[in-house]
Amino acid sequence: MRLAQKMGVAVAAATAMALATTSALAATATVTGTLAPGTLSLTTTAAPSFSVTLDGTDQTPTYTLPMTATDSRGSGAGWNITITSTQFTTGGGTPNTLATNASSVTGVTAVCAGGTCTNPTNSVTYSFTLPAGPTPPAAVKMFNAAVLTGMGKFTVTPTVSVFIPANSFAGTYTSTITLAIVSGP
Secondary structure, eight states: OOHHHHHHHHHHHHHHHHHHHHHHHOOOOOOOOOOOOOOEEEEOOOOOOOOOOOOSSOBOOEEEOOEEEEEOSSSOOOEEEEEEEEOOBOOSSSOOBOOTTOEEEEEEEEEEOSSOOBOOOOOOOSOEEOOEESSOOOOEEEEEEOTTOOBEEEEEEEEEEEOBOTTOOOSOOBOOEEEEEEEOO
């Protein structure tokens, strides 16, 4: 046998011995990770407003109401956001008001607000009248996330139009909007 062949056999034998030694020293470990469920929440710091100059014609200004919807429950149960409001009024002893059907939700967008999200699949149809009254009437679904969607943190932004009739009285009108997030689509 030539020297190169003898060295090759020796290297192969040494490698086999090293592998056998490594195998004899191997160990395994099972890693367990616990993912605790978070919460379902809705927040907003928005202070929406609109303005028009009365000009003798009907007008329909719009405003947006951005909010943050977070589903960190890890269940895929889906969720929905409900909305209701009080009637636009100038307040005071003899208030002027807009009609209870003056406001309509014309559309809603939802954008992942950070991290990895499962985008919501929404089945609400637009446009619809935003419920309003002297006190808030029963809320309606404004946006939803079907089962197995809407997991993560989202900026949800509805666009609301307000019908201002040509015969409206000038003044500062206010309305209080009530939003809630509920489990299930």
